[in-house]
Amino acid sequence: MVDQLDRRLLIVLILGQILDSAGIVAIAWVGKHIIDAILNPATGDSLMVKATPALSWVALEFALIAARALVAQGTGYAQLMLRAKLGLHVNLLILDKAAKVAYARFEDPVFMNSMTQARREASARPLDLVNQLLNLTRNLTTLAGFSALLWSLGPWAIAVLVLTAIPPFWAEARFASESFQLQRARSLRYRRSFYLESVLTTEATVKEVKLFQLSGWLRDKYRDIIASFTQEESDLAKRRSLSALLLGLIATGALYGTYGWIALQTVAGSITLGSMTLYMGLFRQGQDTLKSALSAVSRAWEDDLYMTNLDEFLSVPEEEPDGVEPLEAEAPDEKAPSLSLENVSFCYPGSTREALSNINLRVASGETIALVGKNGAGKTTLIKLLVGLFRPTSGTIRVNDVDVATLSMSALRRRVGVIFQDFARLQLSMRDNVGVGWLPSREDDAAVGSAIHDGGAKEIVDRLPNGLETPLGRAFGGDDLSGGQWQRVALARAFMRKSRILVLDEPTAAMDAEAEHEIFKRFRDLKKDRTAILITHRFGTVRMADRIVVIDDGRIAEEGSHEQLMARGGLYAKMFSLQAEGLRVQAGSGEGKAEMPGDT
Numbered sequence: 400m401v402d403q404l405d406r407r408l409l410i411v412l413i414l415g416q417i418l419d420s421a422g423i424v425a426i427a428w429v430g431k432h433i434i435d436a437i438l439n440p441a442t443g444d445s446l447m448v449k450a451t452p453a454l455s456w457v458a459l460e461f462a463l464i465a466a467r468a469l470v471a472q473g474t475g476y477a478q479l480m481l482r483a484k485l486g487l488h489v490n491l492l493i494l495d496k497a498a499k500v501a502y503a504r505f506e507d508p509v510f511m512n513s514m515t516q517a518r519r520e521a522s523a524r525p526l527d528l529v530n531q532l533l534n535l536t537r538n539l540t541t542l543a544g545f546s547a548l549l550w551s552l553g554p555w556a557i558a559v560l561v562l563t564a565i566p567p568f569w570a571e572a573r574f575a576s577e578s579f580q581l582q583r584a585r586s587l588r589y590r591r592s593f594y595l596e597s598v599l600t601t602e603a604t605v606k607e608v609k610l611f612q613l614s615g616w617l618r619d620k621y622r623d624i625i626a627s628f629t630q631e632e633s634d635l636a637k638r639r640s641l642s643a644l645l646l647g648l649i650a651t652g653a654l655y656g657t658y659g660w661i662a663l664q665t666v667a668g669s670i671t672l673g674s675m676t677l678y679m680g681l682f683r684q685g686q687d688t689l690k691s692a693l694s695a696v697s698r699a700w701e702d703d704l705y706m707t708n709l710d711e712f713l714s715v716p717e718e719e720p721d722g723v724e725p726l727e728a729e730a731p732d733e734k735a736p737s738l739s740l741e742n743v744s745f746c747y748p749g750s751t752r753e754a755l756s757n758i759n760l761r762v763a764s765g766e767t768i769a770l771v772g773k774n775g776a777g778k779t780t781l782i783k784l785l786v787g788l789f790r791p792t793s794g795t796i797r798v799n800d801v802d803v804a805t806l807s808m809s810a811l812r813r814r815v816g817v818i819f820q821d822f823a824r825l826q827l828s829m830r831d832n833v834g835v836g837w838l839p840s841r842e843d844d845a846a847v848g849s850a851i852h853d854g855g856a857k858e859i860v861d862r863l864p865n866g867l868e869t870p871l872g873r874a875f876g877g878d879d880l881s882g883g884q885w886q887r888v889a890l891a892r893a894f895m896r897k898s899r900i901l902v903l904d905e906p907t908a909a910m911d912a913e914a915e916h917e918i919f920k921r922f923r924d925l926k927k928d929r930t931a932i933l934i935t936h937r938f939g940t941v942r943m944a945d946r947i948v949v950i951d952d953g954r955i956a957e958e959g960s961h962e963q964l965m966a967r968g969g970l971y972a973k974m975f976s977l978q979a980e981g982l983r984v985q986a987g988s989g990e991g992k993a994e995m996p997g998d999t
Contacts, residue, residue: 412529416537417472422467424544424686427680429460435673484528489525492713493517503748503790512586512717517712519589524705531699538692545685552678559657564652571694574639575701581631583708588624595621604665650686692742721809735899735930736799736814738762738785743794746782747826754780755953758794767931769944771971777953779819779936782902785932787811798900816896820905820934822889826866826872829860831890833867836895847895854891859884901931917991938975947971 420630436453504510549556657766743758755777770778783789787808796803803811825832834841851857863869870877940948942961949957949971957969964971
């Protein structure tokens, strides 16, 4: 991955580590010669003549230290650039994968856990793995140089150096594995803690948190989760620290045993003072370097374990590989297409109950149908199938007699403009909130202005201090809108889309009767060159549809015109009469003007 991302930076880092390790070995070797030159000065009468060899070695050591500093600055810059590039690259891989998997994945807790794990480690672990491998390269190069200098003392010295570093490495590797397993087991609790934080700090939920006095209860739930993390980490840290202490004492004992032997050899005259200083320094630095090398191996292995989270996430099959395809500038259909559903049934993943059962429905080119029914009857599920968020469990959906299973999801969705009842309130500019409906025309003021007019949002734009460029929402200091105003913006977004299929799921739920009436009067004109599907609970708006389809318990219970369904006296007639009675009672109680069903 790094080699493909920026090979030059990688080469700079590798060379930097090798040069730095060579500098460490050279400085240790020069230090021996400085001491020997001081103890055995050159012959001559003047002080400068006697000190010339020692000063030469000092000058060389200074040059080596300066060179190491220069190399450190270069590798530091390369690491900074690589961190930025690698972090962005990995995060883009995650976002691209999220764009290319099916919507159903986002309702799967296993997938969400996998994505949480991947995102949590995405920015740090890949670069940490590279850094550990680079540290290993530097440490191994340094050890090779130290071993060459220690060889004159005897092969046993190298053996002692290696053997004393193995026990701490074994312990580090064991605890790294435990730490990984611990973090992996926490994914669901991590997501729960993030959710609780969001509920306590997000404007959309904090109103009810305060009104129902939930802060203490939710905070305690959050505290319990974090406290469980702390206890687990404390238990692991205690065992890790005790192991490190015991094994560290063994290594230190071997080091000072070797020191004692070198001191005896120096007193006996077998080793010069400079050599003694060199060997003692080599043992001390060598042991630290070997520990660092083995620690780099252990941490690289730990990082690689965490990288499996990313690998597992990126290996998820891409059901929608065209998910990031750009929109075409023009609409995909010249005229309103027809729609048909043939024996369509659907079960949500993990459920055995059919949310939709044996749906047969045809919508003619340019026709508008209204879907009505109780909450949970399956209306929104039907829309999710039509726009490709889910695939039918069985049956066929066709657009212009073309099976949508043969179309890419991108091609299908280019044909559909939709507003869901839980539409996105983007914390972006007014232009962006509308323009995302059809990105190629986002900068086209005429197209954006037309969509805003069609959605009934022109008065909102006129009141905004910077017009289309005004940020919406309070998250970044923009202008907040009421629920009804946001709904007009979402309608403008749907009208911005050049698609010939228009789906409106409760498009005016947050509007008053007068505003709703105005929107649907405009909708009659706008729908002339589109096939439209309208979901609403307000029966006063359904009569504008060419046909009404009643959904009950996942099945089509009735269909026909308002007059036909009322004459049949079935479920539609019952729901219409109940709503009409409720509105009459409201009007009679003096609670303001109530629009009766059928007033439109």
